[in-house]
Amino acid sequence: MRAxxxxxxxxxxxxxxxYGGWGASLTDTYSRKADIVVRGYGGYTTRWALFxxxxxxxxxxxxxxxxxxxxxxxxxxxxxxxxSERQHVPLEEYKENLRKxxxxxxxxxxxxxxVLITPPPIDEEGRQQYATSVYGEKAMAAPERTNEVAGxxxxxxxxxxxxxxxxxxxLWSKMQETQGWQKKFLSDxxxxxxxxxxxxxxxxxxxxNGASLSASDMPSDFPHFSEIDPQNPAKVFQERxxx
Numbered sequence: 001m002r003a004x005x006x007x008x009x010x011x012x013x014x015x016x017x018x019y020g021g022w023g024a025s026l027t028d029t030y031s032r033k034a035d036i037v038v039r040g041y042g043g044y045t046t047r048w049a050l051f052x053x054x055x056x057x058x059x060x061x062x063x064x065x066x067x068x069x070x071x072x073x074x075x076x077x078x079x080x081x082x083x084s085e086r087q088h089v090p091l092e093e094y095k096e097n098l099r100k101x102x103x104x105x106x107x108x109x110x111x112x113x114x115v116l117i118t119p120p121p122i123d124e125e126g127r128q129q130y131a132t133s134v135y136g137e138k139a140m141a142a143p144e145r146t147n148e149v150a151g152x153x154x155x156x157x158x159x160x161x162x163x164x165x166x167x168x169x170x171l172w173s174k175m176q177e178t179q180g181w182q183k184k185f186l187s188d189x190x191x192x193x194x195x196x197x198x199x200x201x202x203x204x205x206x207x208x209n210g211a212s213l214s215a216s217d218m219p220s221d222f223p224h225f226s227e228i229d230p231q232n233p234a235k236v237f238q239e240r241x242x243x
Contacts, residue, residue, distance in 0.1 A: 002221045003034040004063065008049070008056065009071030012120070012192060012200075013040030020194030022201040029205065033218040034066065045075045045089045046097030053101065057108045064109035067213055069204060070101055073119040074145075074190060077153045082144035094153060098160045106164075113211045114166040115204060118154035120196070121172050122147040123182035126189025145190065167211065169203040 007013050007023050016023030017038055027036040039056050041049070049072055057064070076094045078084035089097070098116065105114050124143045154172035161168035175181045175196065182189075185196035192200065208214065223236045237243045 003066045004037055005034050006037045006039055006065045006068045008039045008068055010040060010044045010075055011042035013038060013071050014042050020197050022197040025201040030215045032220045033215050043075060045087050046072045046094055047089050050097060050100060053104045057105060059108055065112060067113035068105055069115045069117055071117040073153045073157055077119055077150045078144055082142060084144040091152060091156060095156050095160055102164045102166055113213055115207050116157050116161045116166060116168045118157040118170050118172045119150045121176050122150045123186045123189040126182060126186055130188040167207045169207060174203060175199055
């Protein structure tokens with residue numbers, strides 16, 4: 001009965017239900033309207049996410065999600081030859097993997113709203129400070145990600161969305177419109193602060209609202225308590241075909 005919205009991605013999605021998280025905020029907004037289902041997998045790339053598609057979005061499902069966000073690429077953009085090189089996915093493969101994900105979702109449901117979210121910008125100084133705090137003297141002198149390379153992946157994410165006719169959120173560009181974005185939006189140079197989560201939430205809601213998926217326009221799953229006649233409580237449920 002209740003619509004389902006799936007958040008599919010890496011650790012930034014996995015952590016979205018933390019205090020101040022963008023997934024938690026969506027759950028609050030769509031309370032009694034839609035279930036927000038988090039399918040975030042820390043460390044995953046688009047290459048590895050392909051193995052999950054048939055499990056999370058089975059073809060032939062009679063109740064596919066009404067919307068899905070795809071938030072991948074931050075790990076794909078890890079640089080070869082650095083500490084996170086095992087996650088590196090070349091740019092062209094990243095694009096093709098996104099195409100495969102979108103095509104699968106469209107096959108799952110032609111009416112599903114699909115939103116590609118680009119990787120966030122990278123605060124290279126923040127990443128280096130984080131590496132030093134974790135690895136000490138063993139931390140590499142050069143960061144494992146750069147903002148320039150993350151921007152290349154972000155641009156291609158937006159281009160794939162245009163190519164396949166789906167929506168996108170250019171988080172890489174949006175965050176950098178704010179002065180001091182490095183510390184305001186990123187906790188360790190990559191993952192999001194509460195303010196960073198707020199940006200994602202607001203941008204996703206803009207897309208949802210523009211696609212006629214506004215929470216205010218969606219029906220509640222069951223009647224509000226004020227609609228229930230205490231003398232005849234079954235009436236409103238009968239009128240809505242719930243009995």
